[in-house]
Amino acid sequence: MTTFDNPATVPAPPAGRYSHVARIELGGTTMLVLSGQVAIDAEGRLVGANDMRAQADYVLDTIEKILAAHGATLGDVVNIRTFLTDLDRIGEYAQARLPRFTGTPPTSTTVEVSRLFVPGALLEVEVTAIV
Incomplete structure (x- = not known):
């Protein structure tokens, strides 16, 4: 069974165009697939213009809140995908990122893209977690 959710603890997706998380029940296991997150606040404003660390912190905080709404933590993340507009800023x-994943790190893919859907966004991060 799959359900889609937009936890009240994070800003809603723009104009309801997508869901923040798909919760997939697989027997006694739950898989959470999160949409890519960028550093935009509840008013749709970019957080941390041209500041990779500020944007990354905001994005990872948002991911933590979405996971928490479904009983998960970053320790449950099995895959992380990151899209950067400049790999020189990795x-x-x-x-x-590194201080937040203190155990065995999840699988990971990082790629450079020419731009993201929010002007000025430097990164977008999506994760998959198993609970």
Whole structure:
């Protein structure tokens, strides 16, 4: 069974165009598939213009809130996909990401893209978690 959700603890997706998370029940296991998250606040404004660390922190905080709404933590993440507009800034992203994943790190893909759907966004992150 699959349900879609937009937890009240995070800003709603723009104009209801997508859901933040798909919750998939697989017997006694739950898989959470999160949409890509960018650093936009509840008013749709970009957080941390040209500041990779500020945007990464905001995005990871949002992901943590979405996971928490479904009884999960970053420790339940099995895959993380990151889209950066400038791979030369991956070190700044790592400063925000690495301290949050303290156990065995999840599988990971990071790619450079020419731009994201929010002007000025430097990264978009999506994760899959198993609870």
